[in-house]
Amino acid sequence: MTILREAVERQRQxxxxxxxxxxxxxxxxxxxxxxxxxxxxxxYEQSQVLNQ
Incomplete structure (x- = not known):
């Protein structure tokens, strides 16, 4: 379970x-x-839409 938590935190960062x-x-x-x-x-996706 710790590995999953670490992976989620890495993705968030x-x-x-x-x-x-x-x-x-x-x-x-x-x-x-x-x-x-x-x-x-x-x-992030909203900013990409606004920038197009």
Whole structure:
């Protein structure tokens, strides 16, 4: 079970880093670090739609 939790956390950190790197949110955005993977993916996808 620990392996699954670690994998989920790695994916969550990946999405947070991607959102920050692409300028969608700032690193000091405390709310960003409290979001679930689903919320992070949705935020990223919404920004991609808006940028097209």
């Amino acid at each position: 990946y999405m947070i880093n991607k959102i920050i790197t692409e300028g969608i949110a700032m690193n000091d955005d405390v709310l960003l670090h409290d979001k679930t993977i689903t919320e992070l993916v949705n935020e």
